Structures are given as C-alpha cells and as structure tokens.
Amino acid sequence: MARASKAAPKPDPKTAEGMTASPDEQFAWYRSMLLIRRFEERAGQLYGMGLIGGFCHLYIGQEAIAVGMQSIAHSGDQVITGYRDHGHMLAAGMDPRAVMAELTGRAPGSARGKGGSMHMFDVQAGFYGGHGIVGAQVPIGTGLALANKYRGKPNVCFTYLGDGAANQGQVFEAMNMAALWKLPVVYVIENNQYAMGTSVERATAETHLYRRGAAFNIEGAEVDGMDIEAVRDAGARAAEHARSGGGPFVLEMKTYRYRGHSMSDPAKYRTREEVDEVRKTRDPIDHFRERLEARGLGDETRFKDIDAEVKKIVADAAEFARTAPEPDPRELYTDVYAEA
Amino acid sequence: MTDILMPALSPTMEEGTLAKWTIKEGDRVRSGDVIAEIETDKATMEVEAVDEGVVEALLVPAGAEGVKVNTPIARLRGEGDARSASPAAANAPVQKAAAPEQAAGDPEKRAPETEPARAEGEGATAAALARTSPDPEMPAGAKTVRLTVRDALRDAMAEEMRRDEAVFLMGEEVAQYQGAYKISRGLLEEFGERRVIDTPITEYGFAGVGVGAAFAGLRPIVEFMTFNFAMQAIDAIINSAAKQRYMSGGRSPVRSCSADPTAQRRASPPSTARTIRPGTAPSRG
Ligand SMILES: Cc1ncc(C[n+]2csc(CCOP(=O)(O)OP(=O)(O)O)c2C)c(N)n1
Ligand SMILES: [Mg+2]
Numbered sequence: 001m002a003r004a005s006k007a008a009p010k011p012d013p014k015t016a017e018g019m020t021a022s023p024d025e026q027f028a029w030y031r032s033m034l035l036i037r038r039f040e041e042r043a044g045q046l047y048g049m050g051l052i053g054g055f056c057h058l059y060i061g062q063e064a065i066a067v068g069m070q071s072i073a074h075s076g077d078q079v080i081t082g083y084r085d086h087g088h089m090l091a092a093g094m095d096p097r098a099v100m101a102e103l104t105g106r107a108p109g110s111a112r113g114k115g116g117s118m119h120m121f122d123v124q125a126g127f128y129g130g131h132g133i134v135g136a137q138v139p140i141g142t143g144l145a146l147a148n149k150y151r152g153k154p155n156v157c158f159t160y161l162g163d164g165a166a167n168q169g170q171v172f173e174a175m176n177m178a179a180l181w182k183l184p185v186v187y188v189i190e191n192n193q194y195a196m197g198t199s200v201e202r203a204t205a206e207t208h209l210y211r212r213g214a215a216f217n218i219e220g221a222e223v224d225g226m227d228i229e230a231v232r233d234a235g236a237r238a239a240e241h242a243r244s245g246g247g248p249f250v251l252e253m254k255t256y257r258y259r260g261h262s263m264s265d266p267a268k269y270r271t272r273e274e275v276d277e278v279r280k281t282r283d284p285i286d287h288f289r290e291r292l293e294a295r296g297l298g299d300e301t302r303f304k305d306i307d308a309e310v311k312k313i314v315a316d317a318a319e320f321a322r323t324a325p326e327p328d329p330r331e332l333y334t335d336v337y338a339e340a
Numbered sequence: 341m342t343d344i345l346m347p348a349l350s351p352t353m354e355e356g357t358l359a360k361w362t363i364k365e366g367d368r369v370r371s372g373d374v375i376a377e378i379e380t381d382k383a384t385m386e387v388e389a390v391d392e393g394v395v396e397a398l399l400v401p402a403g404a405e406g407v408k409v410n411t412p413i414a415r416l417r418g419e420g421d422a423r424s425a426s427p428a429a430a431n432a433p434v435q436k437a438a439a440p441e442q443a444a445g446d447p448e449k450r451a452p453e454t455e456p457a458r459a460e461g462e463g464a465t466a467a468a469l470a471r472t473s474p475d476p477e478m479p480a481g482a483k484t485v486r487l488t489v490r491d492a493l494r495d496a497m498a499e500e501m502r503r504d505e506a507v508f509l510m511g512e513e514v515a516q517y518q519g520a521y522k523i524s525r526g527l528l529e530e531f532g533e534r535r536v537i538d539t540p541i542t543e544y545g546f547a548g549v550g551v552g553a554a555f556a557g558l559r560p561i562v563e564f565m566t567f568n569f570a571m572q573a574i575d576a577i578i579n580s581a582a583k584q585r586y587m588s589g590g591r592s593p594v595r596s597c598s599a600d601p602t603a604q605r606r607a608s609p610p611s612t613a614r615t616i617r618p619g620t621a622p623s624r625g
Contacts (some may be wrong), residue, residue, distance in 0.1 A: 041371050041390045048387075060372075087535055120569050124503070126463025129582040133568065167540035195541055197517035207410075258372065259388075266349045266385045269517065279372065 018103035024298045029228055030292065031306050033285050035064040036087045038314045039096060041088065043103055047263045051322060052103045054116045059087035061226075062256040065190055065283035066091040068231030069158055072239060073126075076153060080128040080164040081160035083118035084257075085191075088160065092125040096313055100321035107319075112328040114335075134162065134195075135168030138187070140280070142174040144187035145242075156184045156242045164195020166209050175248065182247035186238045189250065190225065192257040197269040198303075209253035212301055217247050225253030226282040229291075256282070341421050342391045343412035346400075349378065349385050349422045356380045358413060367395045369416070376413070393418040434534060467571035492521050493599065497561055501531055510537040510546060511563030511599075520565045522597070547598070550582045554596040567600035 040058040047056045048234040053253070062084075064079050069081070070091040089099050094110065102109030103117050118132040118312050128144060131137040141159025148155045165171065166189050189209045193200055200207050210220030219241070223234040231253065238249035256278045260267040267275075292298040351358065354541045360377040376387045393416035407413065444625040455581055478484070488494075500507045508531075513520045515528040515538040528536045539546040543564060550562040564570035570577065577598060584594045 036369075041388075044388075045347070045390045048349075049345060050348045050351065053351050133572070164541045167542045169542055169544050170572075196520065197513055198538060198540075202516075202538065259383075264383070272386075288422050 002322045009206045025071075026297065027302065027306065028291060029067050030288055031286070031310060032067045032070075032091055033228065033288065034310045035313065036063045036066070036090050036095070037285060038310050039090060039100070042088060042318050043100065043312050044263065045102075046104065046231060046318060046321065052117070052263075053105060054118075056103065056117045056263045057261065058259045059084055059149065059264075060194060060259070061278070061284070062190055062253075062255045063087055064228040064231050064288070065160075065188065065225045065253045065255060068228040069188060069235045071228075072232050073129055073158065073238040074155065074239075074243075076126065076155040077239075078126045078128055078141070078144045078148075079160070080137045080144065080157065080158040081130070082134065082162060083116065083130070083132050083166060084162070085130045087112050087162065089120055089122070089125075089127055089130075092122070092127045094120070094122050094125050094127060095257060096317040097320045100317040101324050104321040104324070105326065106321060106324035107327045107331075108324050112331060135165040135170050137161065138165070138168070138171045139174040140187050141187075142178050142183060142248075145178065145183040145248075146181070149181070151293075154243055156186055156239050158186050158188055158190045158239075160190060161334040163189060163191040163200050163209060164198065164203060165190075165195065166212055167204055171212070172215070175213045175218060176216050178248040179213065179218050182245060184242040184245075185248045186235070186242050187218075187248060187250045188235075191252055193233065194257070194261070194267070194270070196261045197267075200270070208252070210250055212252075213248065213250045218250055220250035220252065222254065224254045225255035226278075226284045226287065228284060228288050236258070242287065274277055303325065341396065342393060342416045342418060343399075344375070344389070344391075344414040344416060345410045346407045346413050347378070347387055348409045350379060353380055355406050355408045357534055358400050358402060358407050359384065359403050361398055363395050363414075365395050365397060369393065369395060389416075391416055391418065393421070397550060398415060440584075444624060471535055490521065490523050492497045494525060494527065497524070498527060498530065498600075500559075500561075501527070501535060501576055506557065507559045507561065508535040508537065509561045510550060511598060512541055512565050512569075514538060514563050519563075523563070543569050543572035544576060547576035548580060551576055551584075551594060554581070554594045555584075555592060557595075558599075559595045562598045564598060570598060570600050 016052070038060060040060045043052065043056060045057055046052050066087040070088075073079075079088055086099060086103075089110075098108065098110040099120065101107075102111055102113065102115060102120050105113040105116060107113055109115075110122060115121070118130055120130045121128060129137065131140070136247055138159055140159055142159045144157040145159075147153075148157065161171065175187070177183070186318065189211050191213065192298060195203060195237045200209075206212075208222065210222045212218075213220055221234050221238070234251055238251050241247075241249050255317065256275075258275060283303060289298065289303065346356070346358070348354075356375060357379040359379045359428050361375070362377070363373070363375045369375060370392050371388070371390050373389045374386045375389050378385055378387055395415040396415040399413050400407055400411075415457060497507075497509060501509070509524060514524045515533065515536045517538075518525045518528070524536065547562055547564075547570075550560040562573075564573065581594045581596060584592050
C-alpha cells in the first residue's frame, strides 16, 4: 500500500523497525487510539454544553496516524501540527486532564487557559503545538529539524499538515530548504479528503499528495492512514531515512474525519452515506481490534478492561475540566513581556 | 442512567428546535450513531450519541421548538443500569412542544429573519447590533433598514457585481460553502462560477493573483476568511497592490479590495480572532 514517487518501498512486517511488537505493545496502541476517540467524543459533548469556547476540531477517525507515528518515534523526537491537535497531544503522552482543562479555558489547563484547543505546547513531551494558522507549522517543524542537525542530535521532527494546508506556499518553501540542507523532518500529510468544505479534488491539481515534495526530489509514500500497522511501517522507514541523513520524507496518510470541520460545521458538502461507509468498513479502532482478535491475542475481558479504564480517564478529565477554576483575570497581563 | 442533553451548536446558541428523532425507545445506540436532528434559525445539525446504551425514554417530542440548551432530551440505560420500574415513569417527563408564541418570544431578542446561517466563528449578533444607537449625523426622517454587517457586506458586493462586470469575488469557501462566515450567501447562485471563485488555502498566492488581475483592469474582491489569514498575504496587499499606483506614476492603478469579516468572538485565541482594521482596502482607485 505504500507507493513512492521514486522507489516504492512495500511494507514488510519483518524488516521494519519494531514490527515484531509484543502483545502488550499492540494493546497499548489500541488503548491509545481508544483514549483519543473517547476523549474527543467527550470534548464534543462539553462543547455542546457550552463549556468550550472558541474553536474545537475533533480528531475522530484519524487516530491511527498520531498513535502509529508516535509508536515508532525515538526519545527526543519532536511533533508539531495544526489545530486538529488533541490526538497528537494525547498520543505524545500529555495529561488528559491538562488538555481537557485547556479546552474549557481553565487555570490548570496546559496553557493556563490562554491557548485553548488549538494552542497547547509541552516541550517535555516533544510537542511544539497546536497552530491555528493553516500551514504555519510546516516551516516551524522544518526549523526544529534544523536545530536537531545543528546540534548533532539524532532526532527527527514529525511535521503534520492537512490536505488543505498542503497547498500553502510556505509548505513548498520549507520543503525546498529541508531537501537542500538534508534536514531530519518527516512531513505527515493527513489527507482526510476535505479542507473545511473543499474536497481535495477542488483544491489541488495534483491530488497525489505524497508527490508534494517531488519538485525538490523528496521521496514520498502513500499510506493507508486507517491501518495503524501500515502507518507504523511507513513511519519507521521515513524516520529512518531522515534520521540517517537522507533528508526529508513525505508521507501521505489516507484518512477521513468523521465529524464536521469544527463543531459548528453541519458538513453539508458530503453525504451521511459517505461517512457511514468509512465508519463501517475502515474504522481504525474496530479494524485493529478485529486483527488482535484474529491473532488470538484478545480475550473479551482484556478489551472490556481497557474500555473501562479509558472511560474512567476521560470522565475524570471531563470532571476536572468542568470544575477547575477559571484563570485569574490578572493572567491577562502575564507572559506578555519577558524579563530582560 | 445517562441523560442526553440538548447540545449547543455554537457558543451563542441558547435554544433550538428538536426537528427529528432518528432513534426510538428501546433502540440500542453506540457512540457516534446519529440520534437526532436539531435546528436553529441558522443551521441544521445532526446530533451523535456519546454514551452507549438502550434508549429508555425520549423526553422531548420531535418538532419541539425552543428547547433550551442543556435540558435533558433523552435517557439512556447503560449496561449496569436496571430497567426502569414502571413504563409510566419513563414517559412522564415528556415536555410539551413549546407553544409557537412562546418560541417566537420577544422580537427584540430574536435574530431577524434575514440573518444567514451561523458559521464557524460567530461575531456580533444581530441582537447586539440592534442595541447600538443610530448614527448621530443621520438626517431626521431618513428611512433605515435594519440588517447585519454580514448582510450589508454581501449586498454591497452584489450591488458592485451587478453594476460592473469586471468585479468578481475570490477566496476560501466563498462559493459552494456560501462563505465560512456566510458573507457571500447567494452570490454563487446569482453570479455563477466565473465570478464567484473558491480558492485553495493559499492566501499569499491568491492575493497576488488578484493583484495581477487588477493590473489587467479587473476589479477583484479578494476575501480573507479572517484578517489574521490576510497576514499571510500582507506582502501582496502592501508591496504589490497598495504601492503600485504611486510607484507607476499613476500608470497602473490597482483597483482591488480585500474583505475580511473578522469580529471578536468569545474565547478565541490571538492567532485566529483579531481585528486590525486600517488598511484593509488598499488602493480603491
Ligand atoms: C492561513 C489560514 N487560512 C485559513 C484558515 C481557516 N481554516 C482553518 S482550518 C481550514 C481548513 C484546513 O484543512 P486541512 O488542511 O485539510 O486540515 P483538516 O481541517 O482537514 O485537518 C481553514 C481554511 C486558517 N486557519 N489559516
Ligand atoms: Mg483535510
């Protein structure tokens, strides 16, 4: 399923890094995807209750990408993405309480209630945002990669962008520099078929987004972004390429967002049948669960336990986010100027 | 038992119509299933279940108007929950559909009929506009029409487009989606695809394209969804457009204008909700 603009590396479950994962690891990915799904459903509900102001873009349907990529990342690697960022943060290990409380704009939120859904940062977790301007994270991620090379660190920056963002001029400018200077960056294009109400076909003359870097001789591959193991396999190859001095790599993750663009989008530009079809036939979580069962790994109680544990974490995060205090109004004046 | 609450479709929504149930009592629902359709005077949205369980009771009948946000609309029985003792108890809390006069409410509090669908990022409401005092310099007896800034912008564009065939509109989501903030509602229908153009998300690029078209004598209206996004294109706006008339000694007047329907909105972050007014309409010449 991987297809490249130059060589076409086929996923080979045996040779790729970490592909001989233990049952525990496999369950950890399952749990991580489920946590994102349940977290996002709850966030949608809190929004409906008027507890989340501003914007809120859910990651439901795309969970295999953030979790799969994170599972092949090395310690010290960085992640940067746009505003559809809750999944990446949870996958990176950020505290669900702090993330949910940031959504509700509360004092113990990840950005003290000042960033909201689209702007959270956790340098310890290697997470560099959370960016509201479409495409802006791409040169920044490239700069993080430059810093890795500059310092001689063996780390890669995973720079996520949407199919719509892939049309921004600064994406091309960044890609050119990344290729020119052989920077350790993997561009992960999450192609969920739509940018707000505009389908990929209506926005770009080259719909194969894995070819985005072709003008700069950047290799690319198309990946089934609904299959966590395909994501891991392609991700590991791309990261290895970047880490070993080969320069940037483009991964086009074919995926789908189940919900509207943001909470107030009635999504009239596509049919209910289209959405239902994907949910039924390609759901990343259901699929992976079936695979675990087929491998004889999943006994019913194990799945039930994970389910219960995840529900508890999410309920706790929601309660925390609902009851935590609002920031002191004086916070308006903090972190505006820095001490010289 | 878990109550399903009437959701808000936007931060400013207070009540809405429960247009339709797509489930009935006794149905098993899974998270993600569509359970109802909800309407405001601006939009219709599907409501999805978050919790799993069996529908114990629908507490609000289909068609009920004026259902307040956060009132329970249905009750779910989860796996661990006991079946409700009497069926009457489950049916008891059914609310009456709001009487029409009650739903209509105080006309001052209701948005005028003309207010288009609320899109992402709602700004000043019509009700808030209605409260602003009239322009003190208005001559006595002048007739006024009450309309939103959004509609005024749309009407102004439509008037110009009717008057001058060289005027056209381009920007993200301006055509098929009718504008991310519903500013361009109806324009695609009236003027067609040649004059109402959806662009990719590439502000610097399409602003420059607009400037080029203006060099050739067309009069493009380039919409930036919000002014924050026009920052991506500031070079085209200032260096290419605004300075051109002067730099060409008047030989190349650039007739273009940029529109940016930004308004302050509750709890929006600095990167996507800032109003920077001066200089948004370069060289209207
Ligand atoms: C520079 C800029 N232009 C426009 C917007 C408004 N906007 C926010 S998200 C979005 C669509 C982006 O779609 P895509 O890149 O496919 O990501 P997805 O939402 O599908 O994850 C647009 C147009 C913005 N935030 N920034
Ligand atoms: Mg997209």
